[in-house]
Each structure stands twice: as structure tokens, then as C-alpha cells.
Amino acid sequence: MDALIEKLDGSRYLLSQYDVQVTQFEDEPIEGARNSTQLDARNGSIDFGGWHKSKTVDVSGYIHAENMLAADYDTERIKALFATPEGFYITRRMPMSQPGFERPGEHVGGAYDRDEDVPDHKRFLVYCNSLDLEFFGSNGEKQVYKLTAELKTLALPYGESIPEDITVKGRVPYAGTVPCSQLEQQFVVVFTASAAADKLSLTIGATTLEFTGKVAAGDVFRFTGFSYTQNSLNVVNATNKAYFTLIPSDENKVSASVAGTIRVLHHQDLFA
Structure with a gap:
């Protein structure tokens, strides 16, 4: 050993x-x-x-x-x-x-x-x-x-996997044994729109984040749980200020009301 x-x-x-x-x-x-x-x-x-x-x-x-x-x-x-x-x-x-x-x-x-x-x-x-x-x-x-x-x-009281940036389809894979919250672990959800829309709803697991502003094809949204940007501009006032949590033994399904790609930056599994 x-x-x-x-x-x-x-x-x-x-x-x-x-x-x-x-x-x-x-x-x-x-x-x-x-x-x-x-x-x-x-x-x-x-x-x-x-x-x-x-x-x-x-x-x-x-x-x-x-x-x-x-x-x-x-x-x-x-x-x-x-x-x-x-x-x-x-x-x-x-x-x-x-x-x-x-x-x-x-x-x-x-x-x-x-x-x-x-x-x-x-x-x-x-x-x-x-x-x-x-x-x-x-x-x-x-x-x-x-x-x-x-x-x-020193920071999180858990064992941590090595962080990685992933592109997700359908669900966010999570093999940890304790919940992983954006407010604590600080992973970033990046949504890149491929179509225009009047608003955006993004769901991971049981949490839905709502954006009430206009969406254009190519817009890049970054959601961290405490900051919300559209093309690097602050749009926190146009959201419901939701934050995502990955749950053990849950599928952590992902869906969006607008066509686009979803990436999770600094994705980690946390272990008790």
C-alpha cells in the first residue's frame, strides 16, 4: 500500500x-x-x-x-x-x-x-x-x-473523484454516495442553445431552472447556483435562482425546453 x-x-x-x-x-x-x-x-x-x-x-x-x-x-x-x-x-x-x-x-x-x-x-x-x-x-x-x-x-468533508468536464444527454451520471450540490461543490452547468425561444426551462433531477428572457440560437448560458449569465452577461433577475443537486441512486434526468447542448464543468462524484 x-x-x-x-x-x-x-x-x-x-x-x-x-x-x-x-x-x-x-x-x-x-x-x-x-x-x-x-x-x-x-x-x-x-x-x-x-x-x-x-x-x-x-x-x-x-x-x-x-x-x-x-x-x-x-x-x-x-x-x-x-x-x-x-x-x-x-x-x-x-x-x-x-x-x-x-x-x-x-x-x-x-x-x-x-x-x-x-x-x-x-x-x-x-x-x-x-x-x-x-x-x-x-x-x-x-x-x-x-x-x-x-x-x-479542508473544504468538503467527503472523498472526491477527479473533476472532469462532460457533455450530458438524457441524464447526468453520478456514482457518488452523498448529494452533490452546486452551492457546495460548485459544478457549472453550461447550456448552448441551438434554436430561438421566448424563454428557457432547464431541469436536472427534481430541480427546474427558469429563464424568462429571450433566447437566440448560439446563446451560451452558465448556471453555477449563485451566478447566472447569458453570453457572459448577468441575468440573475430573469431566473428563479434555482440551483442543481445531483442525488445518489437517482437517474438525475436532464431536459430543456429549447434545443441545445448541455455540459457540466468540474463534475465530480462525492463519497461519504
Whole structure:
């Protein structure tokens, strides 16, 4: 197992490049919060809803160092890797297959070292909350240290697929396990009209966005949930200010009252 670190500037690093053999990569259940209040002389409380706050990702592994100074050097390099104020993406890399049983001395090297790692279907935008190095023991002439890192999600409290721009017909594909709202994830719906009309209705799932102005062939509309433009001009006052949400286990069907093409920019699947 390994872990891929992706900085926001596009640079990529594997923890194995820092002499860390990753043995655990676990994302904890989402931490939630609720808004409720109690009234005098009333049993129970009134609940006004809840929301997801953050998710913790625990990563641990072992460093095999020549001595304590070498272990300190490796730790400083990892601290520098994790000490990024704007955060970074981390992705678990898993072996393609589970290693089989083998007799001692049958092969050279560890079984996990001989398997190829592939990236998980989700990654996390996180910051480092804590980093600890603990002496674990000796292995031959080398000292073994256990590295433990606690990472917290920085923006969305979910695992994220790599964003992509897609053209949709009939439905918006969505494989996530939690709702994906434009107001939170900020995907963009782009509609390009191929015919003229007196107004436009665009539906995704259970939400319909209405535009009451004139539509000409070739007009390009961009809807983000908080901005609404026609050919780069603000038309928010001519809409019902609707925003779209992609729902798990739903077809998220798409329809429009005017002929045209629909694209979704920065489309992602979100996972609890």
C-alpha cells in the first residue's frame, strides 16, 4: 500500500519516496453537527436540521532508518511535505491483488513490495492536524519507527473523484454516495442553445431552472447556483435562482425546453 500526495500546484509525491511503508489508510466516518433547541415545559427538543462538518483521514506506516538521525531527517522531509497551508490531496494506492502465502526464503523482498499499486477511486483535500514518529524496534541493523498522521478535510468533508468536464444527454451520471450540490461543490452547468425561444426551462433531477428572457440560437448560458449569465452577461433577475443537486441512486434526468447542448464543468462524484 502507498499514498499519493498532490499539491495544488500540480506536484505529486508518493510516501514510499520518503522511505515510508504505508500500512494503514483509513477515512473515518463524517463528523456531523445539528442545530436543535429545547423549550421550557416541552419534552425533547426541536430539530432544525444537521450538516456534515469534516472527515478525518488516518495514515500510518513504518520508516526503516539507519539510526535516529536518519529517522529525524526522514521525519523533517515528511513534515515539510505535509506543512502546506492551502492543503493537499491525498489518495490511497492499493495493491492490485492480495499476496498469497509463501514459505520463508521462497522469494526475495516483501510480498507487498512486489505488487503494483493502483489509485483508489476517491481522494481527499486535507491538511495535517498531527504528525507523530515513535520508535518501534529494530530490524537487523536498522531501526524501525512508526509514523502516524492525522489529516482533516479542508473544504468538503467527503472523498472526491477527479473533476472532469462532460457533455450530458438524457441524464447526468453520478456514482457518488452523498448529494452533490452546486452551492457546495460548485459544478457549472453550461447550456448552448441551438434554436430561438421566448424563454428557457432547464431541469436536472427534481430541480427546474427558469429563464424568462429571450433566447437566440448560439446563446451560451452558465448556471453555477449563485451566478447566472447569458453570453457572459448577468441575468440573475430573469431566473428563479434555482440551483442543481445531483442525488445518489437517482437517474438525475436532464431536459430543456429549447434545443441545445448541455455540459457540466468540474463534475465530480462525492463519497461519504
